[in-house]
Amino acid sequence: MSTGLPPFQRFLDAHRDSVWRFLVSSVGRTDAEDCFQETFIAALRAYPRLRPDSNVRAWVLTIAHRKALDAHRARARRAVPVADLAAVDGRAAPSPLARDETLWEAVEGLPARQRSAVVLRYVADLPHGDIAMAIGCSEEAARRSLHEGLTKLRKVVPA
């Protein structure tokens, strides 16, 4: 089997931080752990079929995006008490600004596609074309989702 792909461990080393940040930002610290495992297990299964010239970062964040959606659906079914939200949230910095906390709660409250567009843009630092690839829409639609997400955040969080 000649694939031209780097060893999976190198792929994991290269992308674990951005996947982790993306997941912590989209689903919170506790669910991020499971999503992280599911993302990379799915990536490992499909890995030998990946073309070496494909955009592996967008590819793995696409998988992470789908796992985050699953987690949000599962969470909606579980109905988490409001008081737990702060407790499960691991992204808080040692001295978090209260305003940032409000912002991140607002990010979690965005519709799925807008939330993913915002997180992929600012957490994973993906360009618009890769965001489109990751959430499965046109680049134009990705720009629109990002814009709509930011507009909603602007209403929630006073600058």
Add this chain to the structure above:
Amino acid sequence: MTDRLTTETKAIESALRRGAAPGRADRSDGEIARTASDRGAANAAGRLTRRITAEGLADVSYAPAESPFGPLLLAATKRGLVRLAFPEEDIDSVLESLAQLLSPRIVEASDSLDPARRELEEYFSGRRRTFGLELDWTLIGGFGRRVLRATSEIPYGGVLSYAEVAADAGSPRAWRAAGNALGANPIPIVIPCHRVLRSGGVLGNYGGGPARKRWLLELEGALRDGG
């Protein structure tokens, strides 16, 4: 109005970047948050590779092993040990070649290589004379496999010449090809190519260098006559 919107958007964008990828922020606690986040990622990745190995999802696992020559790299498939690399070999090149020849599903996982590490440690300290490890011969084809099979039959403390090994492999005159096969041994030490000498007892070449060959043969008591 437009200016105010732009300013607000920029404020939110920078807050998003600050909270999510704090390494790019100019606040000092951003670095702390980034370090904490990356540690979270490193821990999650560690748990992931342990799970991958435990559930047998990887095709190749690898780990370092201590040796008197410095750190060795060990790699194994589900069949057994497939590769042993000396310290001077570039780890990335070794792993990339395994990805090409075997499978790119390669993870670092020390647990699955613990038995190999233990047997090597016992061997280097003189407490082990034969290896009980399963080997994966996939990387060794054709005549090379016959040569290295014959080599693996040479007992601890014994030596053969290239010509003798070639004969054992079924081609007495192919001693030069036998030398090439020995030089390409992907699992040195465990497949004891150091026990094959040039005729007349001259040490001859060794993939890991002649000094190592001498060290191994002295460990095994094969050089008592000063050969």
